Amino acid sequence: MGVFKPVSPRVDFKAQEANVLAFWKAKGIFEKSVEQRRGAEPWVFYEGPPTANGLPHIGHVLTRVYKDIFPRYHTMKGRYVFRKAGWDTHGLPVEIEVEKELGLSGKRQIEEYGVAEFNRLCRESVFRYVEKWRELTDRIGFWIDMDHPYITMDNAYIETVWWILKTFWDRDLLYRDYKVVPYCPRCGTPLADHEVSLGYAQTEDPSVFVKFPVTDEPGTYFLVWTTTPWTLPGNVALAVGGDVDYVKVRQADDTYVLAKARLEVLDGDYEVVEEFKGRALVGRTYTPLFRFLPVEQEYAYVVAADFVSTEDGTGIVHIAPAFGAEDMEVAREHGLPVLMTVSGEGTFVPEVKPWAGLFVKDADPLITEELRRRGLLYKAETYVHTYPFCWRCKTPLLYYARTSWYIRTRRHKENLLRANREINWVPEHIRDGRFGNWLENNVDWALSRERYWGTPLPVWECDSCGEHVCVGSLRELEERAGEDLSELDLHRPYVDAITLPCQACGGTMRRHPEVIDVWFDSGAMPYAQWHYPFENRETFEEQYPADFVCEAVDQTRGWFYSLHAISTLLHNRPAFKNCVVLGLVLDEGGRKMSKSQGNVVDPWEVLDEHGADAVRWYLLTSAPPWAERRFSARLVGEVVRQFMLTLWNTYAFFVTYANIEGWRPGSPGVPAVEGRPALDRWLLSELNLLVEQVDGALAAFDATSGGRAIAAFVERLSNWYVRRARRRFWEGDEAAFATLYEALVTLTKLLAPYTPFLAEAMWQNLVRSVSEGAPESVHLADFPAADRALVDEELNAAMRLVQRVVRLGLAARNRAGIKVRQPLAELAVACPREEQEPLRALAELVLDELNVKALRFVAPEEVVAYRVKLNPARLGPRLGPKLKALRAALQGADHTALGRALRAGEPIVLEVDGESVTVAPDEASVEVEPIPGYAAAVEGPYTVAVATEITDELRREGMARELARHLNQLRKEAELELTDRVEVWLAGVPDDVLAEHADYVRREALAVRLETGEGPDDVTARKALRVNGLNITVAIRKVEAK
């Protein structure tokens, strides 16, 4: 019975992960990992809440993996890392889904359908995929408390949001204003700037040049350009640039006024009849194109405005105050009327008779046609430009005058910027780049949405006197309303039904019907997740601000901003100290994944194929976090083979031989580190260096380089340490077992944050099974601390040298065409003098690996000949005909001396026709030629050669190794256990080989008996071979254990 549970090199990671998940769940490991640090210094993580009304995709896996690794690491470092899940449940995306399902379109239909029922469906839909989210979260090993999440639609959450808004209200940070806003006519709501930015797209719009008849000058027109003909019925003025040059031109029977710099827009010949500054036009009147709405003020005249440019259009801008922010400014300045020709649904109002009820964009061609019919159209073209569309429903946005509620973030711009400077952004450039720029250009936060499913704006207004109150808590609402509202759903329509008696005039106060921007919900989570300040004040104090938040780069203006803005306005400090910003996940072809393109990678496919650790490892190590990354299952598979299986096999190797030898950690026979062979001390030196590196990297939020360092170590562990120490394990060498064990156990701890399943599986078997006192899970263990005393830089350098010499030696053997199994007499090494001693100390490793008998330090010339070759391309132009003579001189020269000089970077001098010619190192090259008896490889100052002579003695030894190898191959093919003993028969092997090496062959093949001949009929396996030109038959028979 072995000490450890046997480990097969053929591992099913998926099945193993399922077992680990079950173990974690059964033992409550996650809860314990948090609880065990209670009382320790908190390290605070905030979860950016996803919406569960859609399925999670691979991009969510990326963020969740990053959100997992650092909390795990800090937990292992001894911090108390509370992890509360959250759900974002409000907002337009949710409403849009429900609208689609109900087949509704627009706010009117929703209201006819009934807001109560509509919101009930919204409430249901937000958790539609919550189980899928939980499954995925669970499956990828993202440890977060999904059983006690904060939910933005809960009354308690809303109450905290109200408290924040009330606080802002009391500080005059919340106000209402008329403003032209980007407005989605389909959704019936204005959009916030960050929403608008989600929907810019190339589009083709009309480009029409319209003739505005100048009053008192028949046949003369102001030429005006617009891409939105539908705004023309709302026109009230024209704007020109005061200092801009304008001209009056004659074309056929008509005269046009336009900017001189824009004459290019005219078709055909024209005659300039007059030139003047724009200010000369101010006050001139024109005949309005349309007169649908009654107007009392004076209007339809020319004004000056500084935003008029001559980059496009005609230099004369049509002003429709209801449909442009700048237009509204002009109207305010000049007391112009605001013509509301369009309804809240984006259709013309009844007064606009010809097009009443028509969606404005659809009316564009009709209006253009109407103008053409009336002779007021100069020309109509189309124009391709970027224009904002609704990010959810793709309807073109209209700029439209609405009343809206705002938060005065601009007033706190300096605070926002100052707080930003305290944040550690990863990558750093976000701070002054993307996020800093955004804050620099801060505008007041458009808070309100004229929608249904959201946190209601807690502002009530009196019918009679216009008095406002902002309600900051449920209790305040109850007190003002004078009734028990503990059962009230704070959503619409129920909250709308609550009216308050006006304390000023006794009138009735009704709630403003808006709900608020959902980004405000999520940005309020530091407070609202604890129902602060109504409950959990201490918890809040402890859990604010966050040490760590992490989302993809698209959250810069989303959640990162809303968190930052609310925290800064409320407490004048940042909500988070460190922010890791992730790049987007692209498909295998480098394209953005989108549902509409159908190239979204389903995380389950790759999780089912390769397992969660593989996906995690790939996402963490394949590229720095902020880089966009291409994702494909194929690349994840590569990671499995290269990293995970290499580690696993090393682990399996250890367990196999530890069990065979009955070795267990803590064995009294294990020598102290100083007493172990250099190879062991080297491994532990590298190991402690690794610990230091990974610790430092994770502390700096750099999972990528930490992971890459681990991968590099595992590669060295498997392909150098185990390879070189293998024989010692067969022999039960305690130092080897102890060294490999320490490396593997440390690796499980280093890997715990990266690949928690694999680390757990190894921990359970390597540690937990042999040590009752050990933590129940690797995730309850402390992160390893580096032992600096074990780091030996000189040894590390010496080992690098060894590996280099081995590499060159293998290249030399390869060049000689002598396989490694054939022993050779001598390895000749030329290297810098100071490296000879370190190499000599480790010579055994080199000789063993290269299968040579002795190491000798030589001068390079002893094993290679130099041949100097002139470079005619460089020397020809300089020397001309003398080159030929130089060649001749070189023929008889001492190439060894010249080559040595050139290789040292020195010029050489040759006598040519009694004249000294200097040849620079770049004018000649040195070729290395083998000399008889050696094969060599050269790299920089290193020359490594093997003596190629194979004596009969060496040949016999080589034959013995061939036999051992083939016998072992046969053992393997016969699927024998590593401990099985065999009887061996050999036929066709020369007697002298057996005479000298029978013992060796027996030992290598674990043979209890070695005979010549074909062997009996009942052998376990037999094979005919051709070895070194001889026909040989080998046979083995398994000896049954007694």
Add this chain to the structure above:
RNA sequence: GGGCCAUUAGCUCAGUUGGUUAGAGCACUCCCCUGAUAAGGGAGAGGUCCCUGGUUCAAGUCCAGGAUGGCCCA
């Protein structure tokens, strides 16, 4: 139109404050090693370091302009 990021081998990525002949892994060819390995090693093939110009003794690296892609803003 502006800001930020990226662009290095067929693919995925390294490449320090500028410094020899630009690297690794995967895939390909030949050879080798294997008493853990789905691994490993050697050799080969594979590069306009996105382009143009500049600074410098020296540029993948620094500067300017441009191209392409992505994100963000107007």
